[in-house]
Amino acid sequence: MVRDTFARPLGSLRISVTDRCNLRCRYCMPEEHYVWLPKASILTFEEIARLARVFVSLGVTKLRLTGGEPLLRHDLPTLVSLLSALDVGDLAMTTNGLLLEKQAEALHGAGLQRVTVSLDTLRAERMRELARSDRHADVLAGIAAARAAGFAPIKLNTVVIRGVNDDELSDLIEFARVEGAEVRFIEYMDVGGATGWSAEQVVSQREMLERLAERYGPIAPVSSADDPSAPAERFRLPDGTTFGIIASTTAPFCRSCDRSRLTADGTWFLCLYAEQGIDLREPLRSGASDEDLARLITAAWTARTDRGAEERLSVAQRGALYKIDALRADPRREMHTRGG
Numbered sequence: 001m002v003r004d005t006f007a008r009p010l011g012s013l014r015i016s017v018t019d020r021c022n023l024r025c026r027y028c029m030p031e032e033h034y035v036w037l038p039k040a041s042i043l044t045f046e047e048i049a050r051l052a053r054v055f056v057s058l059g060v061t062k063l064r065l066t067g068g069e070p071l072l073r074h075d076l077p078t079l080v081s082l083l084s085a086l087d088v089g090d091l092a093m094t095t096n097g098l099l100l101e102k103q104a105e106a107l108h109g110a111g112l113q114r115v116t117v118s119l120d121t122l123r124a125e126r127m128r129e130l131a132r133s134d135r136h137a138d139v140l141a142g143i144a145a146a147r148a149a150g151f152a153p154i155k156l157n158t159v160v161i162r163g164v165n166d167d168e169l170s171d172l173i174e175f176a177r178v179e180g181a182e183v184r185f186i187e188y189m190d191v192g193g194a195t196g197w198s199a200e201q202v203v204s205q206r207e208m209l210e211r212l213a214e215r216y217g218p219i220a221p222v223s224s225a226d227d228p229s230a231p232a233e234r235f236r237l238p239d240g241t242t243f244g245i246i247a248s249t250t251a252p253f254c255r256s257c258d259r260s261r262l263t264a265d266g267t268w269f270l271c272l273y274a275e276q277g278i279d280l281r282e283p284l285r286s287g288a289s290d291e292d293l294a295r296l297i298t299a300a301w302t303a304r305t306d307r308g309a310e311e312r313l314s315v316a317q318r319g320a321l322y323k324i325d326a327l328r329a330d331p332r333r334e335m336h337t338r339g340g
């Protein structure tokens with residue numbers, strides 16, 4: 001197992017398969033225009049699978065497909081089959097769900113083990129404002145199709161923003177309970193792409209727990225001993241319903257972070273907040289052997305010192321991480337390119 005300077009293992013790889021998206025969530029893609037990665041730079045399925053195989057040989061046990069919107073990538077189940085053949089412990093995907101209804105069965109059949117669907121609101125009119133889309137019903141149909149296809153339990157990701165959807169915490173918990181899903185509330189993060197971020201809009205884990213305790217009574221933490229590097233802390237309501245909170249903004253978990261990210265053009269980032277990534281596409285396309293790639297990856301991970309979210313905590317007058325010009329200068333800084 002390869003470990004970094006804080007003894008954190010290289011355990012998990014998030015693979016962005018496209019930087020394109022069919023939503024425009026205001027916390028991720030608030031602008032009118034974007035600079036896209038050049039088509040010729042996008043890794044083929046075979047290239048992604050080859051890199052994934054090298055990562056797995058170095059100890060990665062968790063792969064997660066993401067984007068942009070991963071289901072916009074044509075024929076995704078074929079990539080899932082290639083990755084499933086690597087026999088990795090956990091093969092998952094994060095999606096906005098718009099195209100899930102049609103693809104859930106094929107993805108499950110191809111070996112995808114888990115699905116997380118982003119669902120910020122139960123109100124169609126709110127989604128129109130929050131994500132500039134009137135396809136709320138498609139997301140709900142996608143969740144139902146995922147359940148019918150055999151994905152269980154489904155996770156739901158909700159980015160909580162003050163004054164936007166923070167009045168829906170208990171509605172989302174109730175919805176998840178009925179759907180046999182588990183909701184994970186995510187604190188609004190000042191990542192690249194979130195150009196409208198401000199500290200006032202963040203609802204902290206602590207505030208969420210206080211509000212939920214008022215409604216439901218005492219809330220107990222659930223031990224995460226089986227997966228100490230999981231980003232979500234899990235909690236249990238008095239009636240046994242569980243939910244998670246990802247407190248990346250107010251209580252980051254860099255100390256146990258085993259995650260890295262591969263963009264659709266083969267740039268490898270060791271941290272969500274990292275300024276620069278490592279180009280794996282160039283060596284891949286110019287004849288590097290698996291051993292060469294493994295050496296490159298090992299050298300970078302062993303030197304890793306990143307603690308991006310913890311470092312942001314000490315920034316006085318914290319605002320958006322990047323202004324739009326800086327994002328346009330390098331679209332790999334965007335959350336929708338890095339994959340979340």
Ligand code: SAM
Nearest residue numbers: 027028067068094095096118157188189194340
């Ligand atoms: N498009 C897919 C989706 O939305 O599920 C996958 C990619 S998206 C970048 C992955 C996750 O990042 C989503 O759950 C999204 O809510 C989260 N995300 C994006 N911007 C965020 C922000 N500023 N703060 C917190 N989470 C964010």
Ligand code: SF4
Nearest residue numbers: 021023025028068096
């Ligand atoms: Fe929303 Fe995901 Fe698209 Fe970002 S990548 S705009 S979070 S659907």
Ligand code: SF4
Nearest residue numbers: 254257271272308309
């Ligand atoms: Fe890991 Fe970087 Fe996120 Fe910290 S900020 S949890 S080091 S990816």
